[in-house]
Amino acid sequence: QQQVKQSPQSLIVQKGGISIINCAYENTAFDYFPWYQQFPGKGPALLIAIRPDVSEKKEGRFTISFNKSAKQFSLHIMDSQPGDSATYFCAAAPHSAGKLIFGQGTTLQVKP
């Protein structure tokens, strides 16, 4: 059973625009919600993560918004750059940050 649903599957954004990727989860035992960035031929790199005790976390141009009641969280990339073009995965984990359930991934293309 799929437990983390991610949308959209692909996204095209103009340079300088805002990229928004959404995820929804089902299991209320999840308490760790990271986002990973993956470039072709590379392993996923941790971008930013949040715990359910806060509703928003910002690191540079990347922001996670978290809605516990709706069981949804999203990644916002401000001032998107061509170098941000990659596949982004949301994930969730119960208790252990290592046992991750991944969303399906979003391929982001930022056009110059």
Added chain:
Amino acid sequence: SAVISQKPSRDICQRGTSLTIQCQVDSQVTMMFWYRQQPGQSLTLIATANQGSEATYESGFVIDKFPISRPNLTFSTLTVSNMSPEDSSIYLCSVERRNTEAFFGQGTRLTVV
């Protein structure tokens, strides 16, 4: 972050054979994890490898197919046994730090012909 080295980075193998993938971490970690990423797909957890105990496998994965060793706190291996073309995937090692962050190696790209 953690420095995670995987070997080999890629391999092409004949069906019916086995491949052992190595994962080396730059510092001691309690838990190591193995994931599979099928072509164009997301990541799926195969198993959790704890030092001093048998690996714990997720639903759909069995020890006979994916035996795992964890001889110490910085090293683990995953073997893909009796391979078929359906096993063609990227296999990734991951470690957890302070129960707050999980880091991945670069992966092993396996092609079975």
